[in-house]
Amino acid sequence: MPTAAENASLPPWPTAFHALVDRRHTLVLQGPMGWFFSDLAALLTQQGQHVTKVHFNGGDQLFWRHDGALRYTGRPEALADWLRELMKRRRIDAVVLFGQMRPIHCVAREVALELGVGVFVFEEGYLRPNYVTIERRGVNALSRLPRSAGFYAEQHLPRQPPPQPTTQNIRRTALIAAAYGIAALALRPWFPHQTYHRSLNPVTEPLRWARSYLRHLRYQLSERGWHTRLTSPAQSKRWFLVPLQVQSDSQITHHSRYSSIEAFISEVMASFAEHAPEGTGLVIKHHPMDRAYSDYRRHIRQEAQRLNLGHRVVYLHDQHLPTLLDHTRGVITINSTVGLQALHHGAPVITLGEAVYSMPGLVHSGPLATFWQEPGKVNQTLYQRFRHHLVAHTQLNASFYARAPALRARPPSVHNPVRQTRRAELPSVDLPSTRIHDVADA
Numbered sequence: 001m002p003t004a005a006e007n008a009s010l011p012p013w014p015t016a017f018h019a020l021v022d023r024r025h026t027l028v029l030q031g032p033m034g035w036f037f038s039d040l041a042a043l044l045t046q047q048g049q050h051v052t053k054v055h056f057n058g059g060d061q062l063f064w065r066h067d068g069a070l071r072y073t074g075r076p077e078a079l080a081d082w083l084r085e086l087m088k089r090r091r092i093d094a095v096v097l098f099g100q101m102r103p104i105h106c107v108a109r110e111v112a113l114e115l116g117v118g119v120f121v122f123e124e125g126y127l128r129p130n131y132v133t134i135e136r137r138g139v140n141a142l143s144r145l146p147r148s149a150g151f152y153a154e155q156h157l158p159r160q161p162p163p164q165p166t167t168q169n170i171r172r173t174a175l176i177a178a179a180y181g182i183a184a185l186a187l188r189p190w191f192p193h194q195t196y197h198r199s200l201n202p203v204t205e206p207l208r209w210a211r212s213y214l215r216h217l218r219y220q221l222s223e224r225g226w227h228t229r230l231t232s233p234a235q236s237k238r239w240f241l242v243p244l245q246v247q248s249d250s251q252i253t254h255h256s257r258y259s260s261i262e263a264f265i266s267e268v269m270a271s272f273a274e275h276a277p278e279g280t281g282l283v284i285k286h287h288p289m290d291r292a293y294s295d296y297r298r299h300i301r302q303e304a305q306r307l308n309l310g311h312r313v314v315y316l317h318d319q320h321l322p323t324l325l326d327h328t329r330g331v332i333t334i335n336s337t338v339g340l341q342a343l344h345h346g347a348p349v350i351t352l353g354e355a356v357y358s359m360p361g362l363v364h365s366g367p368l369a370t371f372w373q374e375p376g377k378v379n380q381t382l383y384q385r386f387r388h389h390l391v392a393h394t395q396l397n398a399s400f401y402a403r404a405p406a407l408r409a410r411p412p413s414v415h416n417p418v419r420q421t422r423r424a425e426l427p428s429v430d431l432p433s434t435r436i437h438d439v440a441d442a
Helices: 004-009 015-021 036-046 058-062 076-089 103-115 149-153 170-186 204-222 226-231 261-275 297-306 321-327 338-344 368-373 380-394
Strands: 025-028 050-055 094-098 118-124 132-136 239-243 281-285 313-316 330-333 349-351
Touching: 015 036, 015 118, 015 132, 015 380, 025 036, 036 050, 036 094, 050 058, 058 170, 076 103, 094 103, 103 118, 132 380, 149 380, 170 204, 226 321, 239 261, 239 321, 261 281, 261 297, 261 368, 281 321, 297 313, 321 338, 330 338, 330 368, 338 349, 338 380
Parallel strands: 025 050, 025 094, 094 118, 239 281, 239 330, 281 313, 330 349
Antiparallel strands: 118 132
């Protein structure tokens, strides 16, 4: 357990996390690959809660350190009734999940809403690095954060300590993903109807990540010199940045009007060709986590030829993003959190999809055609107030795949006497039996 001095150096928990800690019995569903949800359960238990965990495949089971977890072995269409009975029988008052649009979690959120059970959604951090996001009911486009500049103009800005580093790296993340896939295959007989939102093939997935690493080495050679060129006095602020997102991200598939990343690229390039000032360029940057799966080089080359853009369009992969944000004229994104990073660096932003930070006064409110000519300036006062609100209410100092400083045990600063009534002391409700399988008994 950390000392008092060590606790004092940790950033405070956001209000959403306090609300979770103050519950009495939490149902933990599918989390990010790795130990994060297991460590979260340990903290909740230490704070006096009961925790119930449900595994949906062998990968979930591999990264769980506690006894008494449950295995869902039924068909997807039976999940709603199963969860409903489980929540009633165990008097669940909080559900925790990662990836709100995964099919199993869409079902769980609907059941929880029906029963009045609080839903706590984890996601990658709005602010990067060293944060993950936790919100009640939903994140990103489903977030209930205010979207009014006037609201944030009234916020106070008390001092917030900086987050502690989490030391996350892509290599460790790739190893965790490989282990998860292997466990899902090895334990498949115990999960006959297992589902996941993307492939868990233990052969093809490691091969894809090997391809990603080889591409990384190739791009290090082929992109030499671009950093110096783009940051030179002659080119700084004379080009726009388009940070791409992962093709399968729910931010694209559920919260944007684009059928594909290619469709987004085509629209942006066509608008640039028609409306951008002469002498400006367009830098399209690939998402590092999508390197193993997608390559848009041919599509971009064909669009550049069709639009007669010549060498005004550049497709890059592994350039240092913060440096690019310091020198870009403006950022065009669908709804990536890179938009928030851009605002932090003073780069104007336009969003072409639903984003938690899309509000007039913070991002460009006009159409894309006007952004090329007059991207505007970032209202740093509004941005700092918005950022402060994000940290205070939704950002937890942690990584899903590395260190999680915020999960180091410490007493919460908000005390809820209701939580002192332990679940074991509450009266039980008699319900019909259900097919709930304990991992220890399987």
